[in-house]
Each structure stands twice: as C-alpha cells, then as structure tokens.
Amino acid sequence: MSNGRPFRTAAALLVALGASVPVHTAMESALAANLRDTGLFESGSVERIRAANEEFTPQFPLWTDGQSKRRWLYLPAGSAVDKSDPDRWEFPRGTRAWKEFSDGGRIETRFIERLADGSWRFATYVWNSEGTEATLAPAGGLPKRGIPSRVDCLACHEGAPAPILGYSAVQLGGAIAARTPHERAAMGYLHGNCGHCHNANALEATGLFLAQSAAAPSESAGKTRASVAERAPEILRRVQSENRYVRMPPLGVAVADRHGLAPIRRWIQNDLQPHKGDIK
C-alpha cells in the first residue's frame, strides 16, 4: 500500500483551489495530520471557514462541561442529504462534519467523514496553546486532556441512526410531542444528551427510550414519558453523580450540568410524579 502522500498533497491543492473535495476511501487516504488539510478552512487560514461548509446549531446540544461549540457540515458539490426517512437521514459519500470545542481558546476539533464505501471515520484534532494549529490526536486519544479515542467516538456516534448527531430532523427544529414547555425542554435535553445510545436501536436492553422521532413523535414521546416515570430516581442520581463510573453520560462529561438538568427535575416533579413531593 502506498503511503498516500501524493494523494494528500493533491487533496490539499484541490481544497486550496476551492474545488470540490474528493471522496476518500480508507485505503487510499490516511487521515490528514493537520486540521487545515481537512477542508474546514480557506487556504492559508485557520480562522476563515470555507464557504462550502455550512454552520449549523442543534436545538438540543450535548453538554460538554460548559465548553462552547461550533459545528460545520460539508456536502460534495451537487449532492444532498436524502431526508426521505426523517429519522435516518442519508448523507452522501464525501460528507464531512466538524465540531470545534472552546473554553476561552480552541481546545479540539472533532471530524467525521463518510468514505466512498459508505463507512464513516472519526478523528480529533488538538489545538496548540496559541490556537494557530490543530494536529491529529492519536487513535487512543489523550485521556488526561479529555480527548476521546476513535473507539470512544463510535460509542456515541454509532448508536444513533445517522452518526452526525446534531444534524437531524429533530435537532434542526423538528417538533417534539410534548404536553408542556418543561416537558419539551426535558425531552429535548434527554434526546440531545442520552438519545443517541438510549434508543431501541442501540441499547434496547436498558429499557430507557430517550430519543425523539420526527416520523412518530407521539410514539417516541410516550415511550420517553413511560421509561422516565419508571426510572426517575435512578436517572436523576446517575446524571448528577460525582462518581465517574456511575455518572451518565459515561463519556465526555466530568461536571454535571446543574442548570441543564433543572427542566428534567421540574418535569418529573410536576408532571410525572407530582405525588412524590420534592425530589433531588
């Protein structure tokens, strides 16, 4: 197998020229060693985003210890997302997505790419302290810095019907069949933070159904209502736990989201278990 360097050089040139980015296969293309070679930025910049990359914001973002995030999606020229199944958007080969994490300065940028054979690959680029360059993290991640391994990426992103979790019908404004505003807030939070694993496809065995469906919103809301009502104390205990072996989600969170969890407590206390009084 070749080392892929000529291919990467050609790809970088195409990006620099503003051309459509080629669709990679895993065999022909190693992951770029530097974020600037993934097609996120305009040539020569690590600030200016290429016009072809659409910035998007999910309505129920994942809590990641209070870090701020920006997200972009690239679709190859002339292609589009097949939205015929509202719960399983089909992204074209060559799709790329980035998510940048910041906390004062840029920390890391995560990268997802759909290859020519339809498979997806995942990588993380770590920013230097000056914020001038982001380089590919090792496959095993950098645990001491909270940088996930590529296997860790799969734990969340392979559990949902489509791996770009924030770019879906529900996340881009789809309605949730909630009966009250705090139920909507709670269900949305659970969808964005838990639903990618706690759904019938990935972890039916847990008996928790926390993902909302754009195709059958009433049905998914009913399942969420029932499973949260049955397991409310355990859910609240685990999402607030200081013990990382117990805390949910099990990845990417070191500090419980006290503010974000408030709607869930209100929902349980006011709607699901009003007879049980105050809850912690």
Added chain:
Amino acid sequence: MRFMLSVAAILSGALVVPDALAAPAASDPVARGKYIVSTSGCHDCHTPWVLGPKGPEPDMTRALSGHPSDVKMPAAPRPAEPWLVTIAATNTAFAGPWGVSFTANLTPDKETGLGKWTPKNFRDTIRTGRHMGRGREVLPPMPVMVYNNFDDADLEAIFAYLRSIPAVKNKVPEPLEPRAALAAK
C-alpha cells in the same frame, strides 16, 4: 489470615479440581460456551468463593452471579508499595489504583444480571471494553484484552451458555472511584 490463605490457594490452583471437560463441537453453542467459561477463568472472579471443608472453593449455588450484595464491604486497606491490589476473600471485589470494582452478575436474571442483554450487547462489551459497547469502561481485573481474542462464534457460545444457567438475583454494587474509595475510609 483467612484471606491470605484463600488468595494463595486460588492462585496456586491447589483447590477443588473438577473433572476435565472434553471440547464440544461448535455446533452446540451452549456446550461450547460451557467449555469456554469453564476453561477461561470466568468462575475465578464471577462466582463468589467460600471456605469449604477442603479449603476455598467457588460457591456453585451462586455460580457466575458476581460479587454478593449481602457481603458488607469495609473500605479496602491501602497496601504498602510495591503491593498494589487488595482482593476480597470472595474473589469478587478488587481495590487498586482505579478504585474498587465488583464482578458482574452474569446470570440471566432480568433485573440484576444479563437477562435483558442481547448477544450483540455481550459481544460489543468484550470488543470495546465498554458496557454494551457504549457505557462505562469495564474495570480491572477483567481481562477484556485477552477475551477480545475470542472470535464472534465463541463469544456467542459463551453468551448462549450464560443464558442457560440459573438466574440469581444479586444486585452487584456500583464501582467506586479512587477518591470515593478513599472517602469511605
């Protein structure tokens, strides 16, 4: 002293030695799974050990049911270096630099064991080192990296056997982080 004797006996293998098992055909997954479970050390940690008339032995009335919830566990003593790990006499609880881990209930009890798991949940756990492939990491001393060498058919056979054994209701305690383990002292 009893603990030390138990561990020494366990490690030396000078224990109750069961009859040798013949390797069954792969066409019988349950028999194949029993063979693998019985030859790969699963009982060593997932079946609680008791002191019997012949010395420490696995309590097969609670086979593969994990750390017994009825055993009150005081905080683990911190061993002096270069000792690293403390093991309970049941051989089902382990304290080390990662905190304290308790072996899982592998029986098909629906509430406290693997009763609701699918073969895929089990395979994903061994393949990724995370519960069901997505949850928290499987903690030491579970040798996931060793069992990851089983092929998929072997893992499915193990799971088929685990589904065939008696369900034991036993809610294993949650693991403790190092700081939690220290705070318990």
